[in-house]
Each structure stands twice: as C-alpha cells, then as structure tokens.
Amino acid sequence: MDHFLYRGDQLWTEGVACQAIAEAVGTPCYVYSRATIERHWYAFEHALNGHPHAICYAVKANSNLAVLQLLARLGSGFDIVSGGELERVLRAGGDPNRIVFSGVGKTAVEIRAALLAGIHCLNIESEAELDRVIEIAASLGMRAPVALRVNPDVDPKTHPYIATGLKENKFGIPVEAARALYQQAAKHTRVLGIACHIGSQLTSIPPFLDALERMLALVAELATLGIELQHLDMGGGLGIRYQQENPPLPDALAQVMLERLRGQYPKLALHIEPGRAIVGNAGILLTRIEYLKPGELRNFAIVDAAMNDLIRPALYQAWQEIVPVNRCSKVIARAYDVVGPVCETGDKLGADRQLAIAAGELLAIRSAGAYGMSMSSNYNTRPRVPEVLVDGKEFHIIRRRETIADLLDPESLL
Numbered sequence: 137m138d139h140f141l142y143r144g145d146q147l148w149t150e151g152v153a154c155q156a157i158a159e160a161v162g163t164p165c166y167v168y169s170r171a172t173i174e175r176h177w178y179a180f181e182h183a184l185n186g187h188p189h190a191i192c193y194a195v196k197a198n199s200n201l202a203v204l205q206l207l208a209r210l211g212s213g214f215d216i217v218s219g220g221e222l223e224r225v226l227r228a229g230g231d232p233n234r235i236v237f238s239g240v241g242k243t244a245v246e247i248r249a250a251l252l253a254g255i256h257c258l259n260i261e262s263e264a265e266l267d268r269v270i271e272i273a274a275s276l277g278m279r280a281p282v283a284l285r286v287n288p289d290v291d292p293k294t295h296p297y298i299a300t301g302l303k304e305n306k307f308g309i310p311v312e313a314a315r316a317l318y319q320q321a322a323k324h325t326r327v328l329g330i331a332c333h334i335g336s337q338l339t340s341i342p343p344f345l346d347a348l349e350r351m352l353a354l355v356a357e358l359a360t361l362g363i364e365l366q367h368l369d370m371g372g373g374l375g376i377r378y379q380q381e382n383p384p385l386p387d388a389l390a391q392v393m394l395e396r397l398r399g400q401y402p403k404l405a406l407h408i409e410p411g412r413a414i415v416g417n418a419g420i421l422l423t424r425i426e427y428l429k430p431g432e433l434r435n436f437a438i439v440d441a442a443m444n445d446l447i448r449p450a451l452y453q454a455w456q457e458i459v460p461v462n463r464c465s466k467v468i469a470r471a472y473d474v475v476g477p478v479c480e481t482g483d484k485l486g487a488d489r490q491l492a493i494a495a496g497e498l499l500a501i502r503s504a505g506a507y508g509m510s511m512s513s514n515y516n517t518r519p520r521v522p523e524v525l526v527d528g529k530e531f532h533i534i535r536r537r538e539t540i541a542d543l544l545d546p547e548s549l550l
C-alpha cells in the first residue's frame with residue numbers, strides 16, 4: 137500500500153498534487169512519499185518484534201541523504217557496499233554501530249574507513265578479503281568485527297542479473313569453504329555472525345527458507361567447533377508488486393523465519409537488509425510528454441525522462457506502471473511505446489501501453505523509488521533530475537536538478 141492516489145482525476149502524493157510538484161521543480165523529477173517509506177520500514181520492524189533483530193536498509197536502493205536521514209531517525213541500520221555509501225550514512229546521522237558492509241571488492245581504503253568509523257560488521261566475501269581485513273585491523277591495533285557472507289547455492293527464481301546466491305555467481309563464500317575460513321577468522325577477528333543474500337525481487341518464500349536451512353546447518357556445525365555466532369543476516373531481496381507479482385508481505389516472511397529460529401535459536405539475532413521492499417513503491421518518476429509520434433507499426437510517446445534517469449526497463453526488461461497525472465484527457469486511448477530522447481533503441485520506459493494522452497501532459501512512472509535515481513547516469517550529457525520528498529501537505533527538494541555546469545566542471549580541455 138502506498139500514498140500515490142487519485143483525487144478525482146488528479147494524481148496526488150500524500151497531500152500534494154503531483155502537477156504542483158512538476159510545476160515547481162520541472163520534469164523529469166523523482167517524487168518520494170515519506171509516509172510510504174516509514175510504513176514499509178515499520179512493516180519489517182513490527183514483523184520482527186519480539187526476537188532480537190536488526191533492519192539494515194540496503195543503501196544502494198535509494199541513497200538520497202534525506203531518505204537515509206528518515207530511516208536513521210526511525211533507528212534503522214544500514215547495509216552499505218562502498219566507502220561512498222559509508223560517507224552518506226554518517227552524513228545522514230546513521231549510527232555507525234548499525235552499519236554492515238557488504239560487497240565482493242572492498243578496497244583497503246574502504247576497509248580502513250569502515251573500521252575507523254566503528255561500523256558494526258564487515259561481511260567478508262572471500263579468503264583474500266579476510267586476509268586484507270585482518271591486516272588492516274592489525275595496523276590499527278584492533279580486531280575487526282566480521283561475518284562471513286556464505287553463498288548458499290539456492291535459486292532465487294528472479295532475473296539472472298539480480299540472482300546472487302547461486303554457485304556460479306561472484307558473491308559469497310561456498311558453504312564447503314566456510315568452515316575452514318571461520319576457524320581462520322576466529323583466530324584473528326571478532327566473529328559476530330553469518331550472512332547471505334540470494335538475490336533481489338524475490339516473490340516467494342521457499343528460496344529464503346532453503347537459504348535459512350543451509351545457514352542454520354552451518355551455524356550448528358560452527359557451534360560444535362566452539363564458534364558461537366550472535367547474528368544471522370538473511371540479506372535483502374524481498375520483492376514488490378510492479379505488475380502482477382504477489383510477493384509475500386514482510387510479516388509473512390518474518391513469521392516463517394522466526395518460527396524456525398524460536399525453538400532452537402532464541403538468542404540468534406535475525407538481521408535483514410531490505411532495500412527495494414522499503415523504497416520501491418514509495419517513489420514515482422514524473423515526466424512530461426514532449427511529442428506524440430504516431431506510426432504505421434507503433435505509436436511513440438516521446439517523454440522527457442529516459443533510460444539514464446531510470447534504467448530498470450532497459451537493463452532488466454522490467455515492467456513499471458505508467459499512468460497519467462491528469463486522467464481527464466478527452467482523447468481516445470491508444471497503444472504507445474513510451475520512450476525517452478536518448479540515442480539507443482533500448483531507451484524505452486514502457487512498451488505497448490494503452491494511454492489516453494496528448495503532448496504536453498504529465499505521466500507518472502510508478503514503483504520508481506528503488507534502483508531509480510541511484511542507478512541514474514549522465515549519459516547523453518543529461519543532468520540528473522531532482523528528487524522531492526513529500527511529507528503530508530508539504531514537499532521538500534532533497535536533491536536539486538543538476539546543471540550542465542555541474543557535469544562539465546570535473547573535465548578540462550587539453
């Protein structure tokens with residue numbers, strides 16, 4: 137459930153008309169709903185209540201400082217994947233002791249910065265990384281807090297680009313190698329837990345449960361070796377509804393996982409790293425129709441947003457709903473390909489959409505709060521678009537529109 141609803145024929149975000157935002161900041165622009173973000177975060181919080189737990193929001197889904205600040209105020213933890221994201225969380229007021237650091241390629245500079253900041257845990261993804269972390273921590277006179285990210289080899293049944301927990305993927309440590317690596321880690325680090333993350337946009341519970349069983353088998357085996365873990369991090373990946381998907385609610389997923397933990401592992405804290413499920417349906421991308429270009433084979437609606445602003449449709453063949461901001465258009469509906477101005481045939485935001493629209497009107501691309509702005513680029517020398525956060529009857533510009541000067545500034549002539 138979200139707060140992007142029609143009042144009469146006008147699309148609103150909470151208590152603000154989308155048209156008013158478009159007029160104030162121009163298009164394209166991202167619009168987020170504070171109430172929706174908070175509602176989704178609390179859905180996880182309430183679901184895990186009663187068992188030791190941590191929600192570590194995956195920053196890469198939407199890393200705007202104000203969004204991070206909202207979540208930090210709720211007491212959220214954060215899952216980061218770079219030194220840049222570390223800087224963002226600290227700048228937004230996030231508690232370093234609630235940060236976990238994931239990723240297969242952490243540099244020495246990033247590891248050092250994370251240790252100095254006092255983050256909660258580094259999720260180690262290889263033997264070589266463990267060696268590097270031990271060495272850097274030793275040079276700082278400390279023992280690094282770590283978990284091993286294990287690759288449970290389960291099929292998440294999602295798009296291949298966002299499946300991460302299969303043997304052939306680059307992520308995590310194979311189950312068979314984990315035991316020896318834990319023994320190594322136990323000698324030189326502060327071993328806190330075990331982590332996995334099997335993929336993104338998962339729409340069913342069984343892959344999570346498969347992964348959970350494999351993690352718990354390892355937890356039990358490690359206990360016999362005298363390695364007692366404090367937390368089990370099941371990663372993120374819970375899907376959202378873009379079209380017809382029917383993903384489980386956070387509560388349903390949490391219940392089955394907690395049921396499994398309660399009897400045998402009442403003290404093993406459950407950590408999760410949701411990204412998309414918190415912010416995905418909390419954002420839209422507003423865009424204006426520049427031209428209609430009817431054709432023999434297809435009709436095109438050429439809009440001012442493009443694949444550089446929202447790459448999911450082009451990169452993952454993702455489907456996102458496209459709706460008019462003002463439904464009272466008198467024209468008859470036709471099938472349109474909604475495309476941007478970028479010079480790529482793949483620059484398509486939606487194909488074959490039945491829309492009653494005219495040039496100059498506004499469209500909203502829904503479910504754009506996750507992996508939208510955070511994956512955007514300046515391709516075609518297009519300044520990145522502004523981000524707006526709606527809070528009840530007010531809205532705040534939380535990122536201004538880039539200027540062309542911003543883009544050219546780092547470059548120099550010969």
Ligand SMILES: *Cc1c(COP(=O)(O)O)cnc(C)c1O
Pocket residue numbers: 194196197215238239333335336337371372373374409410411412413506
């Ligand atoms: C991307 C990622 C997440 C978040 O995934 P969502 O599908 O957005 O929930 C969580 N943990 C790790 C390690 C990730 O790489």
